[in-house]
Amino acid sequence: MSMSRDVRFWEIRPNKSSKRKKTYEVRWKVGGRERSRTFETKALAKNFLLDLQMAAKRGEEFEIKSGLPESMIQAKEAVSWLGFVQAYIASRWPHAAAKTRDSMTDALATVTPVLVTDAAGMPEAETVRTALRQYALLPADRRPADPSPEIVEAVRWLEKVSLPLAALAQTATVHAALDALALKMDGNPAAAETYRRKRAVFYNVLQYAAELEELPANPLDRIKSQWRRPKVAETVDRRVVVNPRQAKELLTAVSYVGRRRGRPMVALFACMYYAGLRPGEAVALRKQDCHLPATGWGTLTLETSRPQTGKRWTDSGEAHDKRGLKQRADKETREVPIPPELVRILLDHIAEFGVAEDGRLFRSQRGNVVSSSSYYRVWRDARLLALTPEQVASPLAGKPYDLRHAALSLWLNAGVHAPEVAQRAGHTVDVLLQRYAKCLDGDREIANGRISRALGS
Template identity: 40%
Template sequence: MSTYDVRIWSIREHKGKDRKTGKPRSTYRVRWGVAGKEFGESFQTRALAESFRSRLMVAQREGVAFDEPTGLPEPMAREKKTRSWYQHAVAFVDMKWPHASPNHRKGIAETLATVTPALLLATRGAPNVDTMRAALYGWVFNTSARKAGPPPARLASAVAWIEENTVNLSALMDADLVRKALNALALRMDGKSASASTVARKRAVFSGALKYAVELRFIDRHPLTLVSWTAPKKKDGVDRGVVVNVAQAVALLEAVREVSPELEAFFGCMYYAGLRPEEVLHLQDDEYERPNQNAGWGWLHLSGATVAVGQGWSDDSEVIEERGLKHRAATATRSVPVAPPLAALLDHHIRTYPAPMNRRLFVTRRGPGGRYVATAGQPIPNNTYTTSWRRARQLALTEAQQRSSLARRPYDLRHACLSTWLNAGVSPTQVAEWAGNSVKVLLEVYAKCIDGEVEAALQRIQQNY
């Protein structure tokens, strides 16, 4: 709370004796009242007392509000209770931690570990870049790690140095320093420019930390309003070059059958049903509604996603997080049609690779002589299916296509699926419902022509001439 009800009295001299020497000594006390409550501050010399009293009188004369709890003008009160960037960033992490998903926690830590080296008081005695990042990302900005105990011995000196050498929050009212921090967020670890989406994500986290400082009244206004800084342009649409046509998709799935047959239906779910990888990993056998007739359509009734989060970022030390569907309530479901080719893949998969006790269709499998059997039902690691995908690309694509971005990631199969649906004339509203996106995002990102459709489009146009 703040007030303008302020009275400032004259300096009072108190004569006494020095406790050590016994010689006469005077102290000088400045007294003032704020909202009827008396405050005082003692000084060793009259000059210091007069200087402090002068600051109070200038603030009163200029109409500056006084902080009732401390009795000081608001700028002086903030200066007195300010904290360093290190202290504030740690407090921000701890505030966010209980309600953030493991992957979001990692994103916050990554952002703060990137920007903190730009907010140092000095560089003398600083740890090397790799050690500093390991200390920040692995311990300082991980609430669970800090609560578990002191930092590892190899990081202890780095943590101590960083804690003592970051700027105070008030320094972030300097536009040049804020611009320096934003420029740091725009670079990768190797010094090259980060992608526009990465910069946007990190800027949002940094902005949130600064907004938290404003909320706590450590600074007057949001520092990002002080600078004119242009972030890299974000690409709204999927690169047309990554999207496969039907023939290319079928060839890729056939190649998967050769290198990792237990993953053919896994990738089929992405291409024919537009599922995200984490949604495929969460899929259970009872969520697959089989077609009523041969060569008919079935349904997938999705209930969640299985996401790899890494050690140390979850509350229960698990490396896998089970969460609800993206952009939906935790208990929401989403139904997606199963085309006949996908139904055939799923039926074959279920017959060949029975589901384990947890009923998940796609789990880590092993067996002698190439025979795959269900294990404990652990989800397939990201590096396992991405490795299989790279091998399939080598088999199915030409050398030129392999060098291109065509289907470089498994996720590109989802792009191909949604583009195919849209190009087939399915309404954007329906496609958005099946895909788990908003119509706006769908039309901005996924409405792309698939590879091989341009010639057909030109022929249709030519027919009108």
């Protein structure tokens, strides 16, 4: 097999030779030999071109005869569904965020056990899932060197009974996969958002198979209209949103959880409420990111986020990934003005607790990034102190993330223009207004008044 790293790409262009309908052509050159592939839509062409470009960026060699990179050749040579998804994951892993890796393997570990020729002799469902998540669906260099006998047995069973990839072209097979995605391990219905996330991963794998011409088309496109998908709540439940008085009482309660446990986290939660930060952005905040004047408003300049995913999914081997801001290019920053209340809280925090070696404002007792389990436990105890029994039993501020919901709702109801709120929050305007539509107060009364005046009543 003759291989080369001499690869060149051209812009996608409409295929002028197509007379029936407009198609799009991807063109590239490998070792001086031109290649092309035609797609029915520009989006499909872009996806294929991006796959080629990412393979070149990873330093893969391309086969001169087919024009495809090593990862795509491995996927095309895979006979079974399991072999194909293993090749798919290996191609996506290097440039995927840790949470994306986690989500990808989670979805495929849900659907792969049902895509088998015969379920006879199947190990325990939990064992099969563990074998997929902790071994079979990891790149070869990420797998443990000495898996347990139970995992080895489960992987052998999967390799033996995994469906041929071509079987995914059958509607009944895809329906069985969708049924699996819609259920939890205990057989109860999965949350709508969970189903949508897993279905998106499944769709992308099938789309990759279609790009490589291993399937005639993405079968999910054909059955979309026949499948009743669980409805997904797009808007924030206004019942979780605290008012300013409740927010301040909760922050005060955090300080009473304990000097070593709660008090160092008062400023962490305050960043979520007064600045609308995501938890991953808050735990990554450094002193050098903060402009904290003696009086008036300050500014936070955000550049990184440290979402918690697990050591298995990060390149560093740490529990927290280190990545750029959500929906922004690498190294792109976001400035968030902060009110005097938060400026004072941060100044007091730095004076009392100092900062980590790298300037992080918040750290564990060992100097590490604050874990979500730690601040969730503190928040749970603070709710018990600050809220009435009825409120504790309600969704009100049930999670630390609800402080961000409260912040954005407050800004919108205060009359701040949506583009400004979106800029501070790191959202698009469309997503902002869609998600917080139910949290806007007074819209119904304003609309009723306008209708009344129009009716002359």
